[in-house]
Amino acid sequence: MFKQLTQSFTDLAGAPRALWYVIGAFVVDSAAYFGILTLMTIYLGKDLGWSDTHAGMAVSVFTMLVTLFMLGVGSLTEALGLRRAIVCALLVTILGRTLYCLAASSGGSSSMAIMAMMALLLVACGSGMLQPVCYSGVKQYTDAKTSAMGYAMIYAVMNLGIVGIGTLSSWIRPGVQNILDGHQPGATADPMSRSLAQVTGSGVQAVNWLCCGLTVLTLLLFLLLMTRKTEAAKLRPDAVLDNPSRSKPPLWQRFKSYFLEGPFGNKRFVFFIFMLLPVRTLFAHQWLTMPQYILRSYPKEVGDKMEWLINWINPAIIFVGVPVLTALTRRTNVYTMMIIGSLVSALPTFLLCYGPSLPMLLTYFVIFSIGEALWSARFLEYASELAPPGRVAQFMGLAQVPWLMAKGTTGFYSGYLLSTYCPENTPVAQLHTGTLWFIYGCIAMSSPLGLWLARKWVAKGMHAPASPAAGR
Numbered sequence: 201m202f203k204q205l206t207q208s209f210t211d212l213a214g215a216p217r218a219l220w221y222v223i224g225a226f227v228v229d230s231a232a233y234f235g236i237l238t239l240m241t242i243y244l245g246k247d248l249g250w251s252d253t254h255a256g257m258a259v260s261v262f263t264m265l266v267t268l269f270m271l272g273v274g275s276l277t278e279a280l281g282l283r284r285a286i287v288c289a290l291l292v293t294i295l296g297r298t299l300y301c302l303a304a305s306s307g308g309s310s311s312m313a314i315m316a317m318m319a320l321l322l323v324a325c326g327s328g329m330l331q332p333v334c335y336s337g338v339k340q341y342t343d344a345k346t347s348a349m350g351y352a353m354i355y356a357v358m359n360l361g362i363v364g365i366g367t368l369s370s371w372i373r374p375g376v377q378n379i380l381d382g383h384q385p386g387a388t389a390d391p392m393s394r395s396l397a398q399v400t401g402s403g404v405q406a407v408n409w410l411c412c413g414l415t416v417l418t419l420l421l422f423l424l425l426m427t428r429k430t431e432a433a434k435l436r437p438d439a440v441l442d443n444p445s446r447s448k449p450p451l452w453q454r455f456k457s458y459f460l461e462g463p464f465g466n467k468r469f470v471f472f473i474f475m476l477l478p479v480r481t482l483f484a485h486q487w488l489t490m491p492q493y494i495l496r497s498y499p500k501e502v503g504d505k506m507e508w509l510i511n512w513i514n515p516a517i518i519f520v521g522v523p524v525l526t527a528l529t530r531r532t533n534v535y536t537m538m539i540i541g542s543l544v545s546a547l548p549t550f551l552l553c554y555g556p557s558l559p560m561l562l563t564y565f566v567i568f569s570i571g572e573a574l575w576s577a578r579f580l581e582y583a584s585e586l587a588p589p590g591r592v593a594q595f596m597g598l599a600q601v602p603w604l605m606a607k608g609t610t611g612f613y614s615g616y617l618l619s620t621y622c623p624e625n626t627p628v629a630q631l632h633t634g635t636l637w638f639i640y641g642c643i644a645m646s647s648p649l650g651l652w653l654a655r656k657w658v659a660k661g662m663h664a665p666a667s668p669a670a671g672r
Contacts, residue, residue, distance in 0.1 A: 215350070216433040219341035221426045223354045225286055226334040228418040229293065231361030232411035233327055235369055236297070237263070237487045238510055241615075242495070243404045247304040248312050252624070253615040256488055260611020262320045263484065267604035269328020282337050283431045289329035290419040296322025297412040304405060340434045348578075352526040355576060359515035359522075365414075366511020369407045374504040377403030468658045472535065473602050475654070476579075479542040479647035480606035482549060482568065485640060486510060488614040496622050497556040497633055513565040514572070521573030534578050535651070535658060541575025543648035544568075549641035553634040 236243075237259075244255040280288065300319035303312050334354065342350035380402065490510055495503040502509075529537060548567035551560045579599075621636040651658075 215346055216341045216430075218426065218430045218433055219338065219350065221422060221430065222282070222286070222334050222337035222341065223357055225290070225418055225422045225426075226330065226354060227358045227361040229290065229327075229330060229415055230358045231365040232297070232414040232418075233323075234362045234487075234511065235365035235411040235414075236300070236408055238366075238369070238491055238507060239373070239404045239407055241488065241492055243304075243408065244316070245492075247402055247404060248316060249309060250313075251615070252492070252619040256611040256615025256618065258317075258320070258611075259488055260484070260608055260614070262324055263487075263611075264604050264608030265321065265324035266327045266331075267600050267607060269325050270332050270600055281431075282333065282340065283426050283428065285333040286330065286337075286422060286426075287419065289326045289333065290415060290422065291326075292329065293323055293326030294412065294415050294419065296320070296324075296326055297408070297415055301405065301408045301412055304402075348526055348530050349523060352523045356519045356522040359518035362511050362515035363519065365411070366507040366515070368410060369511065370505050370507035372406050372410060373403035373507070375403070376406040468660070471654060472538070472651075472658055473579075473599055475650045476538065476542060476647055477602040477606050478650075479546050479644045480603055481610045482545060482640065482644050483572075484607050484610040485614060486514070488611050489618055489636075489640075492618055492624075493622055493633065493636075494561075496624055496626070497628055497631060498558065502558060509561065509565060513562070514569040517566065517569035518573050518576070521570060522576065525573050526578065529574075529578070535655065537575045537578050539648055539651045539655065541571050541573075542644075542651065544571030544574060546571070546641065546644035546648060549637055549644055552637035553641070555634050556628060556631075 240259050241255045244250040296319045303315040306312050306315045338350045494506045548564045551564045621632040
């Protein structure tokens with residue numbers, strides 16, 4: 201087992217440098233994405249004056265649009281070629297994040313709302329372009345032996361980036377806010393810090409500007425390192441991209457191929473990916489519900505370190521657990537891993553039914569994260585390896601449709617339930633957070649239960665993951 205584990209990492213170390221540049225661009229931009237996303241409901245509520253319900257709906261629509269753009273724009277962008285597609289995606293994202301940061305100082309409430317919505321639309325487009333293209337890059341710069349570990353590494357290192365942005369956010373957000381509120385000596389002892397804090401406008405805004413700057417830095421480094429020569433060193437060249445003069449079929453044939461063939465032509469696979477929708481709602485609650493829940497239910501010293509809980513524990517476990525568990529379980533049937541992983545992810549939600557408790561909250565994050573590590577990367581590998589040449593981004597996007605629905609629907613009730621069971625400026629003794637998490641736990645448990653009940657039917661028509669490494 202140890203030899204299998206070390207050999208997996210050794211094989212990946214010999215991959216082309218371009219693989220790491222693609223992973224690097226995706227990781228840093230993803231860190232910026234999650235740094236902003238974690239604070240988005242807070243920003244929309246406090247800085248822009250939106251209600252919990254409206255903020256939750258806006259964030260839900262935004263995250264849904266990210267996945268929706270993966271289906272359309274992201275797949276079409278693949279035809280530009282890897283390097284140009286990533287550069288284009290980063291440029292769109294930078295524009296969107298800049299407008300997002302400026303929205304709070306754009307004037308009246310109507311102007312702020314319009315600019316914020318325009319900004320979120322641009323960021324959703326850029327992010328929707330970037331992710332499927334980067335996953336396509338992983339396939340192009342890995343081979344049969346390194347494919348599984350390539351997908352595991354991009355997912356794992358992404359989570360390491362989230363740990364990093366969580367660390368910076370937990371230091372900058374309360375620090376800047378305390379200066380503005382006059383809660384610490386630095387408010388008078390350090391005029392430069394006070395001036396900087398006033399420019400940013402709030403602790404959340406300071407983090408937003410930091411994330412925008414990280415995206416700019418990502419673009420500059422990618423342009424410098426990812427030369428055309430480096431890009432050309434592919435282990436599995438995309439036959440379609442290497443033959444751009446190839447004629448396209450009629451629109452109706454492309455529509456049929458896009459939506460009715462491939463994974464969506466397999467009823468069992470469709471059931472398989474949609475059955476994961478309920479447990480995926482828990483991932484959406486990590487930014488829709490958890491930040492406000494912690495800030496409203498726990499003491500200030502815990503609330504000031506909210507990012508440590510949300511952006512440290514889960515990503516750190518994913519960073520270590522995904523590559524290790526992928527290496528150790530790559531011979532295990534994907535469907536079995538989905539049942540086990542979704543069960544482990546859903547069960548700890550009921551620990552939060554006992555009310556605000558820091559030990560219970562920590563335990564929840566640990567167990568939930570282990571469950572995610574068990575199945576997340578394997579599912580991405582399976583969806584990607586089903587794709588024929590030139591359609592990786594397309595298949596990756598289609599496999600994300602249930603995730604689109606989870607993100608698109610969760611926010612339409614999360615804000616209402618949050619304001620009902622965990623309203624702002626309410627004594628902790630009067631909160632009913634246990635009911636809130638019991639509802640969410642019951643929803644999530646339907647995934648492992650449904651997958652287990654249908655296991656025999658699904659197993660009859662599912663193919664094994666198309667990774668020959670799994671059999672070596």
